[in-house]
Amino acid sequence: MKADLFDQRRLLDLQAVDTLLTQLKQRRRRLDEDTTPADARRRVQALNDRAASLTADIADLDRDIGRIEREVELVTKRADADRDRMASGTAGAKELEGLQSELESLARRQRSLEDDELELMERREALEAELEAARAQTIEAQHALDEAEAARNRALAAIEAETADAESDRIALTISIPDRLVELYERIHARQPIAAAELVGRRCESCRIEKSPADMAPLRAAAIDEVLRCEECGCVLIRTELPSHGPRRDTSEDELKKYT
Ligand SMILES: [Zn+2]
Known part of the structure; x- marks a missing residue:
């Protein structure tokens, strides 16, 4: 010829x-194979799930703490009523003895309830700290995800623009x-x-x-x-x-x- x-x-x-077109295809393939955005998305999802689970645990503890506080209120009211009765001077010796014994038992019950409440409050505090840490990590992970997605979009836009240019150059040449x-x-x-x-x-x-x-x-x-x-x-x-x-x-x- x-x-x-x-x-x-x-x-x-x-x-x-x-x-150049072959290199652009390879760049596109590498971009598609890059798991950075997907990994970052999974991490954000896992941290969100963790925060949701901690929030639910804290709500459960709040319910338990509320129940204990209502019970303490009942015990306190009952003890106040007993003390009022004792102070009224109208109770007999046998009743006074019964009231005294009940007051002691109510005081024991109150201490036990307060111990339980304290334990729940401590657990709540620990969960709050974990939740706060999970939220801080979520912010960081979301930031990393945004960056990974922006970088991918930038790379993709560059590849598409360069491919379009190369394709029109190819047509002009042929x-x-x-x-x-x-x-x-x-x-x-x-x-x-x-x-x-x-x-x-x-x-x-x-x-x-x-x-x-x-x-x-x-x-x-x-x-x-x-x-x-x-x-x-x-x-x-x-x-x-x-x-x-x-x-x-x-x-x-x-x-x-x-x-x-
Ligand atoms: Zn050759």
């Missing part, structure tokens, strides 16, 4: 765009390069990521294999508008060390000697 070397070189631009050359490129590109590469000295920049002088001879002898292929990797070899609008076949060999 023959094509103007200037057009052949545009395949390198097309290749650069395709390489329009400006002769169809036959684009078709050849696309055929190779369907098989392998690098479809066009520079020939630098004796080396193909795609497979990086240095060609032997024997393999180089036909490449050197080829007309400047001849489309060359790498024997090793199959890509289109672009001679960038030659002037793009160089001489045609009849004088090309002298030119080639100058540049290779």
